[in-house]
Amino acid sequence: VTWSLNHVTRSRESPDVEQRMEAVLETQLRETMKNPAIIGVLCADEQGLNLGCRGSLIDEHAGVVSVLAQQAAKLTSDPTDVPVICLESDSGNIMIQKHGGITIAVHKMTV
Numbered sequence: 001v002t003w004s005l006n007h008v009t010r011s012r013e014s015p016d017v018e019q020r021m022e023a024v025l026e027t028q029l030r031e032t033m034k035n036p037a038i039i040g041v042l043c044a045d046e047q048g049l050n051l052g053c054r055g056s057l058i059d060e061h062a063g064v065v066s067v068l069a070q071q072a073a074k075l076t077s078d079p080t081d082v083p084v085i086c087l088e089s090d091s092g093n094i095m096i097q098k099h100g101g102i103t104i105a106v107h108k109m110t111v
Contacts, residue, residue, distance in 0.1 A: 025052045032106065039092065040107030046070075056107045057094075065105045069098040 025043060032041045033054045040056030048063035057065075072083040085096040092109045 029054045037108050037111070038106060039109055040094075040105075042105045044103045044105075046101050046103075051102065057105055061105065065096055066103045069096050069103040072096075073098065 029041055029043070029052050032038055038055070040054065042053040042057035042061055042065055043051040044062035044066040045051055046066065048066035050059045050062035053059060053062070068085050069083075072085050076083065082098055087094040087096070090110065092107055094105055094107045096103060096105045098104075
């Protein structure tokens with residue numbers, strides 16, 4: 001799953017700019033969920049607030065996802081090294097990665 005998050009950031013811009021950013025995020029969420037192997041997707045900001053979610057990943061997961069990404073980043077001394085966290089279970093994998101100020105989690109079914 002490739003995400004283009006250049007336009008998806010919280011800002012104090014005009015309402016039109018915020019509406020366009022929300023529309024970009026909604027489109028990304030919708031497009032991601034079109035993949036039949038993906039059963040959930042979530043985006044959270046640095047404070048753990050839910051920016052958008054679909055499927056199995058819900059609002060209550062945003063804080064945990066954000067904290068996991070922040071804690072994993074502390075395991076490396078290279079600030080350009082962005083870890084991917086993979087939570088594995090019999091029912092699927094949840095992959096979490098931070099992109100700038102946004103953390104993305106994708107829940108994918110096990111094949």
